[in-house]
Amino acid sequence: MMHIIGGGLAGCEAAWQAASLGVDVVLHEMRPVRPTAVHQTDGLAELVCSNSFRGDKLDNAVGLLKEEMRRLGSLVMRSADRARVPAGAALAVDRHVFSEEMTRAVSSHPRITVVRDEITQVPGPEWSPVIIATGPLTSDALSSDIQRMVGAEHLSFYDAISPIVLAESIDMSKVFRASRWDRNVWRPSEDGSGALVPPAPTDVPEGDYLNCPMTRDEYDAFYDALTAAESATVHDLDTATFFEGCLPIEVMAHRGRHTLRFGPMKPVGLTDPKTGRFPYAVVQLRQDTLAGDHVSLVGFQTQIKWGEQARILRMIPGLGQAEFVRFGMVHRNTYICGPRVLRPTWQTRLRDDLFFAGQVSGVEGYVESAASGLLAGINAARLVQGFAPRVLPRTTALGALAHYVSHADPDHYQPTNITHGIMEPLPQPPRDKARRKALLAERALADLEASTRPGALAGAGA
Numbered sequence: 001m002m003h004i005i006g007g008g009l010a011g012c013e014a015a016w017q018a019a020s021l022g023v024d025v026v027l028h029e030m031r032p033v034r035p036t037a038v039h040q041t042d043g044l045a046e047l048v049c050s051n052s053f054r055g056d057k058l059d060n061a062v063g064l065l066k067e068e069m070r071r072l073g074s075l076v077m078r079s080a081d082r083a084r085v086p087a088g089a090a091l092a093v094d095r096h097v098f099s100e101e102m103t104r105a106v107s108s109h110p111r112i113t114v115v116r117d118e119i120t121q122v123p124g125p126e127w128s129p130v131i132i133a134t135g136p137l138t139s140d141a142l143s144s145d146i147q148r149m150v151g152a153e154h155l156s157f158y159d160a161i162s163p164i165v166l167a168e169s170i171d172m173s174k175v176f177r178a179s180r181w182d183r184n185v186w187r188p189s190e191d192g193s194g195a196l197v198p199p200a201p202t203d204v205p206e207g208d209y210l211n212c213p214m215t216r217d218e219y220d221a222f223y224d225a226l227t228a229a230e231s232a233t234v235h236d237l238d239t240a241t242f243f244e245g246c247l248p249i250e251v252m253a254h255r256g257r258h259t260l261r262f263g264p265m266k267p268v269g270l271t272d273p274k275t276g277r278f279p280y281a282v283v284q285l286r287q288d289t290l291a292g293d294h295v296s297l298v299g300f301q302t303q304i305k306w307g308e309q310a311r312i313l314r315m316i317p318g319l320g321q322a323e324f325v326r327f328g329m330v331h332r333n334t335y336i337c338g339p340r341v342l343r344p345t346w347q348t349r350l351r352d353d354l355f356f357a358g359q360v361s362g363v364e365g366y367v368e369s370a371a372s373g374l375l376a377g378i379n380a381a382r383l384v385q386g387f388a389p390r391v392l393p394r395t396t397a398l399g400a401l402a403h404y405v406s407h408a409d410p411d412h413y414q415p416t417n418i419t420h421g422i423m424e425p426l427p428q429p430p431r432d433k434a435r436r437k438a439l440l441a442e443r444a445l446a447d448l449e450a451s452t453r454p455g456a457l458a459g460a461g462a
Contacts, residue, residue, distance in 0.1 A: 001023070001024040001025070001026065001384070002018055002023055002024070002025055002026075002127075002128075002129050002130065002131070002380050002381065002384055003025075003026045003027075003028065003123060003127040003129075003130045003131070004018075004025060004026070004027045004028065004130070004131045004133060004377075005028045005119045005123075005130065005131070005132050005133065005134055005142075006028070006029065006132065006133035006134040006135055006358065006360075007027055007028075007029030007031075007044040007045065007106075007114065008044075008045055008046075008133060008134075008135045008358055008369070009045050009076055009358065009366055009369045009370040009373060010133040010135070010357040010358030010359075010361075010369045010370060010372055010373030010376070011027060011029070011044075011131070011133035011134075011357070011358065011373060012027070012044050012045045012075065012076070012102050012106050012373070013074060013075055013076050013370045013373035013374045013377060014131050014133060014355075014357055014373040014374070014376050014377030014380070015027045015106055015109075015112050015377065016074075016075040016105065016106065016109070016112075016377065017072075017073070017075075017373075017374055017377030017378050017381065018111075018377045018378070018380060018381035018384075019109050019111035019112050020073060021378065021381040021382075021385070022111070022381075022385075023111065023380075023381040023384045023385070024111050024112075024113075025111060025112045025113070026113050026115055027106065027112055027113065027114050027115065028115050028117055028119050029044065029114060029115075029116055030116070030117065030118040030119070030139060031116070032116065033116055033117060033118055034118045034139060036137045041096075041099065042116075043096075043099035043100065043102075043103045044099065044102050044103040044106055044107075044114070045076070045079075045098065045099050045102035045103070046095070046099045047093070047095040047098065047099070047366065048161065049161050049162070049301075050092075050162060050296065050366075051085070051092050051093055051094070051095045051098075051286070051288050051296060052087060052090055052091070052092040052093075052286065052298075053066070053080055053090070053091040053092065053093065053366050053367050054090055054091065054365070054366075054367065054417075055089060055090055055091075056089060056090060056091040057089055058437075058438070058441040059434065059437045059438065059441070060437070061397060061417075061418045061419050061420045061423070062365070062367050062368075062417065062418050064397045064418075064440070064441050064444055064445075065367055065368070065371055065397035065398065065401070065418045066091065066367060067441075067445065068371075068396055068397050068398050068444065068445070068448050069367075069370065069371055069374055069398070071445070071448060071449075072374060072378075072398075072448075072452065074370065074374055075102065075105055075106075076102070076366075076367075076370040076373075076374075077370075078101075078105075079093075079098055079101035079102050079105065080093050080098060082097070082101055083095075083097040083098035083101055083290070085286075085287045085288070085289065085290055085292075086208035086287055087208050087209075087286055087287070088179035088180065088207075088208045088209065089179070092286055092287070092288075094288070094289045094290040094291075095288065095289075096289065097289075097290055118139060118141075118142075119142060120139065120141035120142055120145065121141070121142065121145045122142070122145050122146060122149050122354070125353065128353040129352075129353040129354070129355065129380040129383050129384065130353065130354055130355070130380075131346075131355040131356070131357055131373075131376050131377065131380055132146070132354070132355070132356050132357070132360065133356070133357040133358040133360065133361075133373055133376070134358070134360050135358050135359050135360055135369075136333030136334055136335065136359040136360065137333075137334075138334050138360055143334055146336065146360075149350070150336055150337075150340070150341050150348075150350075160247075160248040160301030160302055160303050160328060160329070160330045161301060161326075161328050161329050161330075162296050162297050162298070162299070162300045162301050162302070162328055163296070163297050163300060163302070163309060163313060163324055163326060163327050163328045164288055164294050164295070164296045164297075164324065164325040164326040165285070165294070165295050165296075165297070165319065165322045165323065165324055165325065166293065166294065166322070166323040166324075166325055167292060167293050167294060167295050168293065169321055169322050169323040170210065170285070170295070170318050170319065170322065171317075171318045171319075171320060171321065172210075172318070174212070174317045174318040175210045175211055175212050175213075175285070175317065175318040176207075176210075176211050176213070176272060176273050176274070177207040177208075177209070177210055177211070178207035178209065178211055178270055178271070179207045179208045179209055180209075180268075180269035180270055181269040182207070208286075208287070209284045209285060209286055209298070210284070210285040210295060210318070211270055211272075211279075211282050211283070211284055211285075212282065212283040212284075212285065212316050212317045212318045212319065213267070213270075213272045213274075213279035213280075213281075213282055213317060214265070214279055214280055214281040214282065214283070214316070214317060215279070215280055216280045218280075218281075218315070218317060219261070219265075219280050219281040220257075221315060222312070222315050222316065223253060223257055223260070225311075225312045225315060226249065226250055226253050226304075226312055227250065227253050227254060229250060229304045229305075229308045229312055230304070230305050230308055231250065231303045231304055231305065247301065248301050248302050248303050248304075248328075248330065249264065249299070249300050249301065249302050250302060250303070250304060252264075260281065261280075261281050263299065264283075264284075264298060264299025264300060265281040265282055265283060265299075266281075266282070267279045267280065267281055267282045270282050270284075283297060283298075283300070283316050283319075284297075284298040284299075285297060285298065286298050294325050297313070300313075300328065301328060302328035303328065303329065303330035304328065306327045309324070309327050309328060310322075310324060310327075333359060334360065335359060335360050335361065335362045335415055336356060336360060336361065336362055337362065337410050337413050338356075338361055338362035338363075338405035338406055338408070338413065339405070339406060339407060339408045339409065339410040339413055340410045341356070342356060342361065342362070342405055342406045343406050344391050344399070344402040344403050344405075344406045344407070345375070345376075345379045345389035345390065345391055345402070346361065346372055346375055346376040346379060346402065347379065347389060352383070353380075353383060355376040355379065355380055356372075356376070357369070357372040357373040357375075357376035357377075358372060358373055359415070361405060362405050362413065362415050363401065363405060363415055363416070364415035364416055364417050365417045365418070367418070368401060368416075368417060368418055371397075371398055371401060371418075372401070372402070372405075374398075375390065375392070375398060375402060378390060390451075390452075392448065392451055392452075393424070393447050393451055394423060394424040395423065395424045395443050395444055395447045396423075396444045396447055396448045396451070397418050397423065397444055398448070400418070400422045400423040400424065401418050401422070403422070404416060404422045420437065420440060423440060423444070426439055426440065426443070
């Protein structure tokens with residue numbers, strides 16, 4: 001038997017993998033016994049930030065990581081595919097359906113027992129092995145005990161959440177539907193199952209995003225209001241570190257008047273049908289539920305006070321009468337310094353039977369968190385069964401992520417998303433960028449298959 005602390009993406013994925021290998025699992029989740037500041041339900045694997053799992057094509061690193069996970073039987077990927085909503089070339093989900101799928105699968109597995117309790121200390125050898133997958137919102141008590149164990153201060157950054165708007169409150173006469181560069185659009189299947197299918201090559205693109213175009217004057221007025229807005233009070237916010245991939249829009253705006261136009265408000269690839277040209281700036285709205293009744297503002301994480309949020313965001317064309325289902329907010333993310341604490345098997349250097357997974361382990365992103373849980377779950381189960389933990393090659397996205405977390409410079413460590421840059425380079429890379437990415441993906445999937453065949457598993461590494 002093994003224990004897993006935390007019922008988020010990493011914890012649920014780890015539990016599923018271990019149980020699928022025939023190991024009994026006790027999964028501990030503290031909600032609803034102890035709620036958090038940002039979770040709204042007691043469901044497992046609740047997504048509190050974006051509803052996007054980012055790109056889903058093999059020509060980007062996170063798309064490759066997803067494919068590797070699918071090939072290893074990932075529950076998170078299976079549930080995400082079932083809860084998918086239109087999002088162009090990205091994988092986005094109905095967060096409620098996704099959590100329900102995850103909760104149902106985990107709770108009904110005969111080898112998984114879900115216990116609702118708060119674990120306040122790092123378990124000893126009586127719970128061997130154990131995976132700590134408590135996420136960025138680890139409770140204060142457990143966080144303090146982890147700090148005591150690893151002998152160093154935790155690192156942390158602030159994360160922000162995007163607002164969600166009621167779709168029926170949008171003025172559709174002022175927005176247009178399109179995906180950037182007309183990238184592939186997913187549609188409901190015709191068999192009545194509710195499943196989404198990719199478009200046929202002959203389909204005329206309709207677009208998966210609602211786009212709110214701005215003129216230069218509208219953008220300037222919005223920018224001036226945004227940079228003068230009052231932010232919510234957060235302790236030590238003046239010296240806070242934000243994850244670069246999830247910066248609040250007001251933080252980006254203070255970097256320069258045009259920063260947003262090259263970030264979440266970039267207009268390239270989006271032709272306004274009223275003008276036949278790219279707008280000066282664009283705010284994109286992404287479907288947040290399968291029913292399409294809620295949309296989220298893409299890349300609009302914010303810490304602005306709620307009253308100010310409503311006033312400023314209603315300056316966006318089409319959102320003049322917007323009704324907000326959820327305002328943006330900020331929360332603190334805590335993580336350990338992976339290079340000092342972890343091995344590429346997600347085991348700690350201090351104890352063979354203690355694993356970390358998810359954002360608390362020092363990765364960033366939904367997919368990366370689930371990926372760490374997948375390997376931690378497999379390796380913990382292998383310990384129970386008397387086998388050596390698995391180390392995947394750095395030529396795979398899964399292996400590259402594990403290597404980065406355990407081997408990066410500990411003095412300047414920051415969580416990272418999966419990128420091609422942390423994967424082992426090709427020995428003779430072609431000059432063509434698209435071809436280079438295709439070869440990286442082909443090699444990764446071939447090496448994954450070779451390294452996961454029976455009898456071809458690597459042992460634990462330093």
